[in-house]
Amino acid sequence: MIEILRRYSLITLLLIFNCAVLADTPSLETPANKTKPAQVSKNDSESEETVFMKWWKLLLDLPLLSGSNKQSNDAYEPSFSAQSKSKATKYVIGIHPLHNPKRLFEVYGPIVDFINANISEADFTLEASRNYEEFDKRLYSGYFDFAMPNPYQTINSLKHGYRVFGKMSDDNDFRGIILVRRDSGINTIADLKGKTVSYPAPTALAATMMPQYYLHTHGIDINLDIENRYVGSQESSIINVLRGHVAAGATWPVPWKTFSKENPQLAEQLEVKWQTEPLQNNGWVVRKDIPTALADKFATLLFNLDQHAQGREMLARIPVTRFEPANDDSYGPVQAFIATFIKTVRPLE
CATH class of the missing domain: 3.40.190.10 (Periplasmic binding protein-like II)
Structure with a gap:
């Protein structure tokens, strides 16, 4: 698009110049020669024709010059072909x-x-x-x-x-972590009995299965002693703890680090109370x-x-x-x- 605008700008300038030449030649009248016709010699006519021919030749050659310049510029500009991707x-x-x-x-x-x-x-x-x-x-x-x-x-x-x-x-970093509010009063795993724990989903490994296995090996029957609430995402599990909807929430270090970085004041209200061993x-x-x-x-x-x-x-x-x-x-x-x-x-x- 830029190349097209540049080309037509040059054409416009040439046309303006051409018109100026035409306008200037017959209009040089003085009181002395106003009453008689202007005399144009054969040499003057040929000279004027030569000027026109040179300018029009340049005008006709312009697309070729522009094309040559474009080829040079293309070597320095990356291009992304939408057409080639559409066929991919x-x-x-x-x-x-x-x-x-x-x-x-x-x-x-x-x-x-x-x-x-x-x-x-x-x-x-x-x-x-x-x-x-x-x-x-x-x-x-x-x-x-x-x-x-x-x-x-x-x-x-x-x-x-x-x-x-x-x-x-x-x-x-692939390990389960269990969060509680700092003001929750929960100090031991036994304090979770009769309460609700949030997780992202039943099939989340680090944020659900590994914490549930940890609770199981530390005296909690997850099927009888607590209510398991699956809330859909890592962020939701964290937020449920923050808002006090659950006593504890499970996640894993990656989303917890992200949440802590983006919401430091909110994260300060929570603490990682327990963590599991890692897996792949x-x-x-x-x-x-x-x-x-x-x-x-x-x-x-x-x-x-x-x-x-x-x-x-x-x-x-x-x-x-x-x-x-x-x-x-x-x-x-x-x-x-x-x-x-x-x-x-x-x-x-």
Whole structure:
């Protein structure tokens, strides 16, 4: 568009100049020659014609000159072809409900945009699920092409046509934490008996199953001694404690760190009363029918985010140090934990 405006601006200037030449030639009248016709010599006529021809030749050559200049400029300007992306194969990326949908897009949207910008033959779309149940249905039906499930969903996805290719690092952060209000008067786990505890969802591993297993191993029968309230998201579990709707709330360090950073005065009213042992962090899976070359490109971009400033900024939003390679066997300890949980705490649907 800028090139077109520049070209027509030059054309306009040439036309104005041309008109000025035409206007100036016959209008030089004085009282002395006003009564007789102006005399134009053959040489003057030829000179005027020569001027016109030169200017019109330049005018006709202008598109060629402009095209040459555009070719030079293009070497320095990046271009993104909407047409090429529209013809690219489309792939859906699903992230399990670590956050509410709005927050999830804020955190993971830039990563998907970065991958899109670096893989021209594919068009990736990030989709958020309203809750764990919706995410589970999409994952286990094979709807997602790439996904980042929690570890429990990761091992379940292996039965539905997926394979593990990566995971979040910082396994030490993948643990359950139980929050209470500082003014709650709750000091021991026994103080929770007869009260309500909030969790994101029944299938949340770090924020539900691991805290419930911790309570079980510390003298609480979660099926009889307390009321378990599943509130839909990590943020909701935290807010329920803050507002006093529940006596305690379970989550895990990543959303708690984010909440504390963004709401320091509110977070100050809460404290982490108990925490569990860690397990392997969230996984990255890809459907087995996705071309290996594409999955490898995707993985390489993901695993190298910590190697450049733009990527480190994206990772800091999560927050996580990096994503790292993994495979199906990486989640053996998670499978063992799930087996114990089902046997001793409660069944999983």
